Amino acid sequence: MTNALSLCSVSKSFGGFKALDSVDFSVAPGEVHALLGENGAGKSTLMNIACGLYAPDEGHVELEGRAVTIAGARDAAAKGIGMVHQHFKLVPAFTVLENILLFNPGRAPAEIAREALALADRMGFEIDLDARVGTLGVSEQQRLEILKVLVAGARIIILDEPTAVLGEDDGRALMALVRGLADSGSAVILVTHKLHEALYHSDRITVMRQGRRIAETLPAEMDPGRLTTLIVGEHIVEEPEPSPHVGGARIRLNQVRLAGDGGRKGLVDVSFEVKDGEIYGIAGVSGNGQNELAEVLMGLGLPTGGSIEIAGHGDVTGAGPAHRRQNGLACIPVDRYRHGLAGSIGVADNFAVNGALAGRYGSWLWFNRRKARAEARAAIETFDVQGVRSLGQKAALLSGGNAQKLVIAREFQGAPQVVLAHSPSRGLDVRAGAAVHERLRAARDRGAAVILISEDLDEILLLSDRIGVLAGGRLVAEFKAPANRSEIGAAMVTHD
Ligand code: ADP
Numbered sequence: 270m271t272n273a274l275s276l277c278s279v280s281k282s283f284g285g286f287k288a289l290d291s292v293d294f295s296v297a298p299g300e301v302h303a304l305l306g307e308n309g310a311g312k313s314t315l316m317n318i319a320c321g322l323y324a325p326d327e328g329h330v331e332l333e334g335r336a337v338t339i340a341g342a343r344d345a346a347a348k349g350i351g352m353v354h355q356h357f358k359l360v361p362a363f364t365v366l367e368n369i370l371l372f373n374p375g376r377a378p379a380e381i382a383r384e385a386l387a388l389a390d391r392m393g394f395e396i397d398l399d400a401r402v403g404t405l406g407v408s409e410q411q412r413l414e415i416l417k418v419l420v421a422g423a424r425i426i427i428l429d430e431p432t433a434v435l436g437e438d439d440g441r442a443l444m445a446l447v448r449g450l451a452d453s454g455s456a457v458i459l460v461t462h463k464l465h466e467a468l469y470h471s472d473r474i475t476v477m478r479q480g481r482r483i484a485e486t487l488p489a490e491m492d493p494g495r496l497t498t499l500i501v502g503e504h505i506v507e508e509p510e511p512s513p514h515v516g517g518a519r520i521r522l523n524q525v526r527l528a529g530d531g532g533r534k535g536l537v538d539v540s541f542e543v544k545d546g547e548i549y550g551i552a553g554v555s556g557n558g559q560n561e562l563a564e565v566l567m568g569l570g571l572p573t574g575g576s577i578e579i580a581g582h583g584d585v586t587g588a589g590p591a592h593r594r595q596n597g598l599a600c601i602p603v604d605r606y607r608h609g610l611a612g613s614i615g616v617a618d619n620f621a622v623n624g625a626l627a628g629r630y631g632s633w634l635w636f637n638r639r640k641a642r643a644e645a646r647a648a649i650e651t652f653d654v655q656g657v658r659s660l661g662q663k664a665a666l667l668s669g670g671n672a673q674k675l676v677i678a679r680e681f682q683g684a685p686q687v688v689l690a691h692s693p694s695r696g697l698d699v700r701a702g703a704a705v706h707e708r709l710r711a712a713r714d715r716g717a718a719v720i721l722i723s724e725d726l727d728e729i730l731l732l733s734d735r736i737g738v739l740a741g742g743r744l745v746a747e748f749k750a751p752a753n754r755s756e757i758g759a760a761m762v763t764h765d
């Protein structure tokens with residue numbers, strides 16, 4: 270069959286830097302073609318050429334075997350190419366319908382509305398055309414992005430890391446939707462970091478590394494180990510490692526309650542303890558109290574009942590975030606840009622925030638900037654934060670993996686006794702994820718009590734010494750490592 274889209278020996282440089290070096294890539298109607306590679310491999314650049322945002326320096330693009338020039342995003346849409354970007358391009362203040370209209374100018378609203386509803390129905394999801402986009406969840410916004418390009422008549426659909434922002438359930442639903450698109454004759458390109466999506470949900474796999482195509486292969490010829498080796502160019506396989514030494518209880522939650530509001534479930538009598546030198550994993554389907562538990566632990570939400578104790582500090586139930594830190598608790602929050610870092614201020618200042626609050630660099634009047642900068646520089650080195658061109662560089666310019674390393678470098682200053690990590694490797698590539706895991710194990714091995722909240726069951730199984738399952742805001746089961754995956758899965762869903 271002729272390919273729907275082919276990129277032929279495409280090269281692209283930015284300044285003197287060669288982001289793409291003679292890359293070939295194609296996708297056929299009815300096919301899901303997975304595109305894998307580490308951060309910076311060139312995946313987005315390649316896809317931006319496919320959707321007309323960049324022109325290639327060398328090489329060309331073919332549609333159904335004929336060489337074409339794609340003159341910008343509008344032209345790409347007219348040619349049946351639709352891209353759902355890594356960062357959504359929706360207007361939050363507009364309704365769903367208004368956003369679709371914005372993307373499909375010049376067509377009658379009534380006709381668009383009819384078509385959108387029919388397409389949503391065919392794809393098996395519900396949609397409220399009058400809802401304001403700002404009120405939608407991430408997964409609904411993403412469906413809207415897909416719907417938007419379908420209404421525009423896209424037959425070649427490019428999804429750039431679509432599940433990086435989704436929990437496990439929504440991710441699974443999206444994979445079903447992707448297959449549905451291919452079954453209806455679309456050509457789908459799935460850019461992803463997740464090996465299992467490529468292995469189990471694609472028909473063909475292309476791996477890129479440093480701007481080159483390293484391999485084009487079939488899922489049946491791959492396994493997670495071989496695929497990882499292709500992606501990172503070396504062998505990274507993470508194995509569970511039991512704790513070298515488990516001590517006494519460090520943090521204890523007694524019957525912690527948090528009243529739910531609106532659609533939130535809250536927490537119902539959650540009790541568990543985590544010992545020194547132990548990683549306690551909290552497994553669960555997303556939306557079952559994970560965010561609430563994290564808030565209560567960070568001191569952002571005050572429990573409506575029960576208590577939290579940290580050994581050596583006593584009852585800390587009412588302590589706010591700054592106090593929690595003084596009680597030896599460090600946090601790697603789920604949204605590293607919202608709660609973790611201030612994107613618009615410099616790397617060194619982001620780093621120094623905690624230390625400054627703790628009086629580590631003198632007072633605000635007599636701030637020891639030189640000491641703060643020296644420590645920031647040392648931590649960037651120790652924690653292998655890459656892409657820092659200067660200490661004044663804005664944190665928002667760091668890639669996901671490096672931003673996370675910066676959060677960890679800062680949080681692990683002063684060797685915290687309790688560490689809360691909430692989905693710490695979400696959106697990170699294999700190497701960056703493994704580096705984050707290594708840091709959590711190192712904290713545990715030096716005796717910290719680590720609480721790992723993650724919707725990624727593989728991550729929980731890989732790291733945890735004990736596992737609690739959160740369902741409907743309750744802790745419904747506890748397991749000791751090595752734990753049985755399907756028993757945990759059953760506990761996650763059977764306690765509604
Ligand atoms: P991926 O999507 O695989 O993570 P990208 O295609 O975004 O990778 O980036 C590939 C390389 O090109 C990176 O080193 C990135 O910094 C660089 N790059 C991408 N876009 C630009 C740009 N507009 N200007 C300068 N460099 C860029």
Ligand code: MG
Nearest residue numbers: 312313355429
């Ligand atoms: Mg990208």
